[in-house]
Amino acid sequence: MSISELIKARTSASSYDPSRQLSEAEINELIELATQAPSAFNLQNWKFIAIRSAEAKASLLPLAFGQQKIVDAAVTFIICGTLEPHATLPAALKPTRDAGIIDEAIYNGWIGAAQNMYGENPTFQRDEAIRSGALAAMTLMLAAQDKGLVSCPMIGFNPAGVAEAFALQATDVPVMMVTVGYPGSSNWPKKPRKQISEVLTFA
Numbered sequence: 520m521s522i523s524e525l526i527k528a529r530t531s532a533s534s535y536d537p538s539r540q541l542s543e544a545e546i547n548e549l550i551e552l553a554t555q556a557p558s559a560f561n562l563q564n565w566k567f568i569a570i571r572s573a574e575a576k577a578s579l580l581p582l583a584f585g586q587q588k589i590v591d592a593a594v595t596f597i598i599c600g601t602l603e604p605h606a607t608l609p610a611a612l613k614p615t616r617d618a619g620i621i622d623e624a625i626y627n628g629w630i631g632a633a634q635n636m637y638g639e640n641p642t643f644q645r646d647e648a649i650r651s652g653a654l655a656a657m658t659l660m661l662a663a664q665d666k667g668l669v670s671c672p673m674i675g676f677n678p679a680g681v682a683e684a685f686a687l688q689a690t691d692v693p694v695m696m697v698t699v700g701y702p703g704s705s706n707w708p709k710k711p712r713k714q715i716s717e718v719l720t721f722a
């Protein structure tokens with residue numbers, strides 16, 4: 520399938536086959552693909568929690584308003600964007616500098632720029648967390664589709680409850696959950712989209 524076909528084939532799953540699981544290696548590969556998503560300065564200000572044990576699913580279910588997909592999907596990823604990205608950028612960017620892709624001047628310049636942009640600006644930190652988490656989530660969903668899996672993005676959950684139940688840090692913003700697994704028997708077909716003329720303008 521081409522990328523265009525893959526994008527058009529993806530739908531939000533409404534049912535999963537509860538008998539089919541994913542191995543740790545398969546989950547690792549999905550996250551390896553998700554983290555190919557871009558982030559400002561290559562901040563990589565994201566974290567993923569793979570909820571797949573029966574106990575963890577049972578904890579999450581009431582926090583996700585009883586959405587059965589949590590139980591039936593092989594895995595539910597809690598996708599977090601992280602705050603204070605300027606503090607983690609030096610370490611995140613070091614491999615790019617060490618590989619010679621950027622030089623020392625750019626490395627230091629980007630760290631200084633990130634400090635200026637995010638340092639005193641919690642709203643911008645949160646915006647960046649949501650941006651990065653959302654890009655990683657979309658990349659994850661397309662990676663799942665490519666592997667014959669289905670997925671569903673979900674904001675139907677209690678973020679404070681999820682943060683407490685899964686010991687998120689104060690700097691972890693749960694951006695969205697994404698369920699991933701094998702399709703069940705009752706999935707909706709692709710839903711129509713607005714006309715391009717309604718959403719696109721040229722300037």
Ligand SMILES: Cc1cc2nc3c(=O)[nH]c(=O)nc-3n(C[C@H](O)[C@H](O)[C@H](O)COP(=O)(O)O)c2cc1C
Nearest residue numbers: 529530531532586671672673674675676695709710
């Ligand atoms: C940010 C976001 C939050 C969503 N939250 C939920 C959710 O909590 N539960 C659910 O069943 N679907 C959820 N969805 C799925 C949407 O209903 C779905 O993407 C939309 O109807 C379009 O359908 P499609 O993804 O199959 O094209 C969410 C989608 C997005 C992008």
